[in-house]
Amino acid sequence: MAAKRWQRRKEDRSGEILEAALFCFSKKGFAATRMEDIARRAKIAKGTVYLYFDSKEAVFKALARGSMGARLEAVQALIAQYQGDTADLLALVITNIGEFARGSDRVILPRLMLAEAGNFPDLVKFWRLELLDRGLGILQSIIRRGVESGEFRDLPTEHVARLCIAPLMIVVIWRTTFAQFDKEPYDYQGLVAAHLQILLHGLSAGSDA
Template sequence: MPDRLPRRRKETRPAELLEAALDLFAEKGFAATRMEDIAARAGASKGTLYLYFPSKQAVFEALVHSALLPNMERLEAVVAGYEGSTPELLRTTLRILARLLENRRLIVLPKLVLAEAANFPDLARFHKRAVVDRGLGLIASILERGMARGEFRRQNPVLVARLFVAPFLMMVMWRTTFEPLDESFAIDTTRHLETHLDILLRGLAAEETP
C-alpha cells in the first residue's frame, strides 16, 4: 500500500499540476511540453489533468492568471500606500520588479505569452489588459505623481512608463533566451537596472530653476 493520502488532495491538485506545468514550460517551452509530461511530473495521470483543465491552453491560461495577478496586486498595494518622494517610489518599484525577475520559473511566463501570442490571441489580449496595460498604468501614475509634485519634468507619462519598463523586458528575454544556452551569458540584473534608473532619473529630472 504505498499509495496513501489519495483523497483530500482535491484542493491541492490543481496547484500541483500548475506547478509541474510551469516547470516544464520553463524547461522546454509550451509546444514541446506534453500533457502527459505535466501529469507525470505532478504524479498524476493524463486523465486527472484533464479533470481540472479542459485543454492545454487552459493550463497555460490558468498559469498566467495564477502567477502574475497576485504579484500585480501586491505591487499596486505598495504604490498606493507610498508616502515618500517619487524618485524613491520609482526605485522601490524597480526593486520589487527586479526581485520578481530573480524567480527563474516565474520569468518564463511573460516570455511564453509573447512567444505564443500568435497561437493564443485571446490569452495575449488578456495578458495585455491584465498585466501590461495595468502595469504600465501603475508606472504612469507614479510618473504623474512625480510631475505633479515638480520632481520630474513634464513628459507623456504613458510613454515614459514604457521606457521605464523596457529594460525589464530586455532582462526577461535575455534570461529566458540566452542564459539557458551558456552560463557565461548571465547578466548582472541589479547593476543593469540600477544604471537604468540612474540614467532615467537624471533624464527626467526637473529643469534647474536658477
C-alpha cells in the same frame, strides 16, 4: 469562499499540475509539451490531468492567467501608502519589479506568453488589459505625480512608463533565453541600478540647464 475541506486535496492536485506544466511549457514550449510530460512530472497518470483541466489549452490558460496579478496588487498597495519623493517611489517600484524579474522562477510566464501569443489571442488580450495596461497605468500615475510636483521633466507619461519597464523586460528575456550562453553570470542587479541612475537623472527636472 471558505475553502471546503474535502476539496483541499483537489486544489493541491490542480496546483501541482500547473507547477508541472509550467516547468514543461517553459522548457519546450506549449506545442512540444505532451500531456504525458506534464503528468509524469506531476507524478500522476495521463488521464488524471483531465479530471482537473479540460484540455491542454485549458492548462496553459489557467497557468498564464494565474498568479501574476497578485504581484501587481502588492505593488499597488505599496504605492497607496507611500509618502515621500516620487523619485524614491519610482525607484522602489522598479527595484521591486526588478527583484521579481531577476529572481523569481515565475518569469517564465511572460516568456511563455510571448512565445505562444500567436496561438492564444484571448490570452494576449488578458495580459494586455489585466496586467500591462494596469501596470502601465500605475506607473503613469507615479510619473504624473512627479511631473506635477516639479520633480520630473514634463515628458509624455505613456512613453516614460514603458521606458521604466523596458530594461526589466530585457532582464526577463535575457534570463529565460540567452543566459544559457553566458560564460560568467550576468549582473542583473547592476543593470537595474544603471537603469535607475540614467532614468532618474534623465527625468530629473533640476538637472536641466
